[in-house]
Amino acid sequence: MITIRNVTRRFGDFVAVNDVSLEVKAGEFITLLGPSGCGKTTLLRMLSGFESPDSGEIWIEGRDVTRLAPYRRNVNQVFQSYALFPHMTVRENIAFGLRMQKVPADEMRRRVAEAMDLVALGGYEDRLPHQLSGGQRQRVALARAIVPRPAVLLLDEPLSALDAKLRHQMQVELKRLQKRLGMTFVFVTHDQEEALTMSDRIAVFNRGRLEQLGPATEIYHRPGTAFVADFLGDANLLEAEWLAAEGDNVRVRLRGGLEIAVARAAWPGAATRAVVSVRPEKVCIAREPVAGAENGFQATITEEIFQGALDRLVVRTDAGTTFSVVVANESAMMEAFHEGERVWCGLHIDDLVVVPAA
Amino acid sequence: MPAANPTTHRRPSGLKLLQWGLGAWTAAVFVFLYLPILVLVAYSFNTSRLNVVWEGFTFRWYGELFGHGPLIKTLKNSLIIATLSTVFAVIIGTAGAWLLHRYRYRFARAIQTLIFIPMVMPEIVMGISLLVFFTTVQLDLGFVTAVIAHTTFCFPFVMLAVQARLQGLDPAMEEAALDLGASPWQAFWLVIVPCLRPAIISGALMAFTLSMDELIISIFTTDPASRTLPMQVFGMAKVGLNPMLNALSALFVLITIASVLFSEHLRRLASR
Numbered sequence: 256m257i258t259i260r261n262v263t264r265r266f267g268d269f270v271a272v273n274d275v276s277l278e279v280k281a282g283e284f285i286t287l288l289g290p291s292g293c294g295k296t297t298l299l300r301m302l303s304g305f306e307s308p309d310s311g312e313i314w315i316e317g318r319d320v321t322r323l324a325p326y327r328r329n330v331n332q333v334f335q336s337y338a339l340f341p342h343m344t345v346r347e348n349i350a351f352g353l354r355m356q357k358v359p360a361d362e363m364r365r366r367v368a369e370a371m372d373l374v375a376l377g378g379y380e381d382r383l384p385h386q387l388s389g390g391q392r393q394r395v396a397l398a399r400a401i402v403p404r405p406a407v408l409l410l411d412e413p414l415s416a417l418d419a420k421l422r423h424q425m426q427v428e429l430k431r432l433q434k435r436l437g438m439t440f441v442f443v444t445h446d447q448e449e450a451l452t453m454s455d456r457i458a459v460f461n462r463g464r465l466e467q468l469g470p471a472t473e474i475y476h477r478p479g480t481a482f483v484a485d486f487l488g489d490a491n492l493l494e495a496e497w498l499a500a501e502g503d504n505v506r507v508r509l510r511g512g513l514e515i516a517v518a519r520a521a522w523p524g525a526a527t528r529a530v531v532s533v534r535p536e537k538v539c540i541a542r543e544p545v546a547g548a549e550n551g552f553q554a555t556i557t558e559e560i561f562q563g564a565l566d567r568l569v570v571r572t573d574a575g576t577t578f579s580v581v582v583a584n585e586s587a588m589m590e591a592f593h594e595g596e597r598v599w600c601g602l603h604i605d606d607l608v609v610v611p612a613a
Numbered sequence: 614m615p616a617a618n619p620t621t622h623r624r625p626s627g628l629k630l631l632q633w634g635l636g637a638w639t640a641a642v643f644v645f646l647y648l649p650i651l652v653l654v655a656y657s658f659n660t661s662r663l664n665v666v667w668e669g670f671t672f673r674w675y676g677e678l679f680g681h682g683p684l685i686k687t688l689k690n691s692l693i694i695a696t697l698s699t700v701f702a703v704i705i706g707t708a709g710a711w712l713l714h715r716y717r718y719r720f721a722r723a724i725q726t727l728i729f730i731p732m733v734m735p736e737i738v739m740g741i742s743l744l745v746f747f748t749t750v751q752l753d754l755g756f757v758t759a760v761i762a763h764t765t766f767c768f769p770f771v772m773l774a775v776q777a778r779l780q781g782l783d784p785a786m787e788e789a790a791l792d793l794g795a796s797p798w799q800a801f802w803l804v805i806v807p808c809l810r811p812a813i814i815s816g817a818l819m820a821f822t823l824s825m826d827e828l829i830i831s832i833f834t835t836d837p838a839s840r841t842l843p844m845q846v847f848g849m850a851k852v853g854l855n856p857m858l859n860a861l862s863a864l865f866v867l868i869t870i871a872s873v874l875f876s877e878h879l880r881r882l883a884s885r
Contacts, residue, residue: 303792326797331793338783338785338786338788340786356794
């Protein structure tokens with residue numbers, strides 16, 4: 256559906272998008288995720304045609320659109336500010352794309368009504384944008400962009416202006432809508448939770464480069480770089496030094512001094528140093544040695560932060576390595592952990608991700 | 614609390630005095646600004662030919678005004694010139710503001726400054742330079758030269774009003790139109806211009822008022838057949854004050870206040 260091949264875009268000395276290649280399948284919900292300034296928005300604007308690459312090619316539906324003007328592309332965008340036309344009613348806003356395509360009046364009426372149904376805006380046809388709430392405006396922007404039936408729908412952080420509750424609701428609705436329409440969605444966000452909730456695949460960007468591309472679970476559980484591990488969810492990123500090979504495993508020394516075993520296959524090539532990424536929820540904590548964990552060690556709880564359903568702990572191992580740990584705040588049957596308490600920690604070898612040192 | 618510092622007792626009265634002083638000052642400014650206008654309007658209904666004593670109420674001067682050939686003729690001229698130059702000023706000012714806002718030009722800042730200099734340039738300088746220009750290109754003075762001259766000093770005002778509005782316009786507005794298949798021209802005409810409408814109208818009102826009011830530049834750029842109303846009034850006033858001119862001025866005051874209120878109303882609509 257979309258092929259992005261070696262695309263680079265510079266603004267002066269700043270390389271906004273650096274040699275990015277990416278394939279998007281038809282009917283896929285793909286999210287471009289990254290911090291601000293990572294190039295995701297610039298890439299989206301090259302798909303919509305508001306920017307053009309300095310080098311590389313962009314193909315949509317088997318057609319080279321690299322230099323094609325925005326109004327000649329079969330893509331539509333939902334803008335972050337919605338950009339509803341303030342002097343037009345909801346109906347006129349939604350019909351604008353069809354009007355530009357010179358669609359006959361009765362067909363236009365039918366399709367606008369359909370789109371309004373789809374986003375549950377019935378009864379608001381004659382309102383002006385300033386008479387709508389933020390969530391309603393968002394729906395108008397969505398309806399306006401899908402009614403011309405584009406090959407690809409581009410969404411530029413469309414939920415960022417909504418409050419948390421409405422945002423969660425819209426995430427679910429967007430995903431449902433995309434499935435129902437079978438339309439290809441390219442969604443830009445800096446919100447990792449949003450990306451995990453909605454996407455078929457996530458493309459993580461950092462400093463203009465595509466860091467990793469894959470399904471949400473893969474990106475989360477098998478981050479390829481320290482940046483990805485850190486950006487999606489929390490991670491203990493610990494520099495590790497190769498000590499010795501032990502069968503299928505490698506004995507490494509972590510920053511601080513703790514020695515653990517990681518899978519040999521996970522180690523990046525012949526490097527002597529790497530970074531071990533441990534998710535806080537993957538560290539098992541108990542009052543006795545943890546059964547079934549390849550790596551067991553004793554530690555002291557140095558900090559405890561109550562977060563409702565979760566307890567966030569910081570533990571310091573006897574060797575001197577510190578971990579951030581998250582445990583579920585369990586029922587009264589189990590006594591909560593306290594600051595200063597001595598505990599046993601366990602790390603399963605399959606939960607340890609090794610990424611190349613920066 | 615122990616006994617208060619004596620100065621705290623005096624401060625409110627000092628403040629009060631200041632308030633009184635400021636109030637009186639404000640009143641004086643308004644009297645200075647509007648009393649002459651009020652007197653002028655009042656005397657337009659005076660039966661006496663002289664502007665000094667009140668003798669009785671009459672509409673006579675309004676009647677004479679509309680029967681006065683030269684005044685009506687020059688009023689028509691002024692309306693023609695003002696209308697045409699307003700139309701041109703709106704077209705040039707709006708297009709100019711959009712192009713400077715939307716596209717990057719070399720020397721954009723210099724262009725901007727050069728466009729606004731005529732707003733502050735002495736009218737006499739502009740009048741003479743336009744006259745020299747028209748003579749050089751051998752354009753005979755008349756309606757054409759008057760409209761060109763008036764457009765020249767009017768369009769920066771339209772442009773300024775439109776630019777102010779463009780500053781606050783979401784840049785995604787044009788992109789949204791393009792994205793939905795509108796050509797750049799359609800996007801401008803169907804989306805941008807409606808967004809700018811309040812600014813365009815208030816700029817047009819300003820241009821029209823300025824043109825109707827212009828004397829010095831008109832002197833240099835018209836011929837006897839295209840004389841404007843201010844020129845006629847100025848000529849008549851030199852001979853002697855006439856209650857008919859009071860009546861004329863009263864009408865102008867009415868029109869001006871109405872158009873100011875109207876453009877203010879539009880401005881408020883726009884900022885909603």
